[in-house]
Amino acid sequence: MSFLITLLTACMFGPAATAPAHDFHFSRTLVRYLADRQEVQVEMHIFIDDLELALTEAGAPKLRLGSELEDPEAARYLETYLDKHFKLYWDGEELPREMIGHEPSEDMQAIWIYFVATAEKAPQKLGIRQSCLTEIYTDQRNLVQVNLGEAGRANYLLYSGNTEEEQAF
Numbered sequence: 076m077s078f079l080i081t082l083l084t085a086c087m088f089g090p091a092a093t094a095p096a097h098d099f100h101f102s103r104t105l106v107r108y109l110a111d112r113q114e115v116q117v118e119m120h121i122f123i124d125d126l127e128l129a130l131t132e133a134g135a136p137k138l139r140l141g142s143e144l145e146d147p148e149a150a151r152y153l154e155t156y157l158d159k160h161f162k163l164y165w166d167g168e169e170l171p172r173e174m175i176g177h178e179p180s181e182d183m184q185a186i187w188i189y190f191v192a193t194a195e196k197a198p199q200k201l202g203i204r205q206s207c208l209t210e211i212y213t214d215q216r217n218l219v220q221v222n223l224g225e226a227g228r229a230n231y232l233l234y235s236g237n238t239e240e241e242q243a244f
Contacts, residue, residue: 108194140177154174
């Protein structure tokens with residue numbers, strides 16, 4: 076019976092109407108250093124509904140991220156929010172980065188956000204601040220996976236009360 080209800084709902088309202096709510100609050104960030112290009116690439120994956128709530132709480136209008144109705148100013152609001160909540164420190168200095176875009180995940184439940192930065196070499200000491208959504212959810216977990224090539228790899232699980240990590244490589 077629930078399959079029939081799901082099918083009818085999808086036919087009447089579209090696939091987004093049948094999207095299940097998630098009971099966990101989790102984001103994943105990949106940080107990759109490419110020595111041959113002297114480039115740092117960052118990919119961030121965050122649930123859209125959670126991010127929209129945080130952006131609204133921070134003063135943004137309803138952005139409708141990842142949809143055909145996305146607000147034309149969405150990138151600006153995303154960048155402002157992420158400038159406050161996500162930082163990389165390369166050998167003690169904040170690494171300036173540029174947001175190069177965002178797109179919805181295949182299931183339309185999350186959004187991928189992409190950044191790029193320039194770095195001449197891998198850091199000897201890397202610092203990370205990832206506090207996205209911790210102001211909204213006390214159970215928010217932010218996994219940050221770092222791949223510095225030959226310099227090393229690391230994984231960090233950051234959460235409310237522990238939003239920053241620093242490690243020597």
